[in-house]
Amino acid sequence: MSNPREFDSQTVALLGRNRLISELLRAGLEVGMPVRDRCVDLIAYVDLASRVSSFIAKPIQMKAATGSSFSVDRKNERISDLVLAHVWHLGSAEDAVTYGLLYPDAVAIAKEMGWTATPHWARQRSYTTTRPSRRLQSLLEPHRMTSQKWRDLIVGPSNAPATPAGVPGDPNGT
Numbered sequence: 001m002s003n004p005r006e007f008d009s010q011t012v013a014l015l016g017r018n019r020l021i022s023e024l025l026r027a028g029l030e031v032g033m034p035v036r037d038r039c040v041d042l043i044a045y046v047d048l049a050s051r052v053s054s055f056i057a058k059p060i061q062m063k064a065a066t067g068s069s070f071s072v073d074r075k076n077e078r079i080s081d082l083v084l085a086h087v088w089h090l091g092s093a094e095d096a097v098t099y100g101l102l103y104p105d106a107v108a109i110a111k112e113m114g115w116t117a118t119p120h121w122a123r124q125r126s127y128t129t130t131r132p133s134r135r136l137q138s139l140l141e142p143h144r145m146t147s148q149k150w151r152d153l154i155v156g157p158s159n160a161p162a163t164p165a166g167v168p169g170d171p172n173g174t
Contacts, residue, residue, distance in 0.1 A: 015064065065087070
């Protein structure tokens with residue numbers, strides 16, 4: 001087996017995207033992949049009238065890492081309803097975890113961490129850490145994704161479809 005440190009950035013991105021697609025499909029959501037790169041990696045949606053009253057979709061930007069990494073970039077504020085999906089620990093299938101949150105929630109965490117008051121935020125309009133503190137991990141914990149949390153985030157709690165027949169539920173939260 002490969003050492004996680006040997007994975008190149010393309011391999012990490014593929015591992016993250018495939019894990020994220022699997023999570024969304026297990027949650028009973030559909031997944032589309034944009035043809036152009038405009039800060040959106042995937043689109044999660046529900047379209048069947050038997051499941052929702054109207055077509056519902058959200059764009060997702062994925063950040064994948066073999067370790068842990070959290071970032072917020074103000075260039076993303078222009079994308080309506082953007083979901084940031086941080087997929088961590090991709091070097092180990094057993095340890096991999098996904099945090100999903102709307103862009104405004106990520107900015108709120110950045111404010112809580114004091115990042116938005118730094119010269120770097122003012123200058124670069126972004127902030128990244130590859131060594132999340134216990135405090136940051138605590139702030140992210142409510143955003144650790146399960147099938148139910150994905151459904152709620154994409155379609156809203158009142159519109160969230162149940163796990164479709166034939167799709168195994170998420171052992172961590174359906």
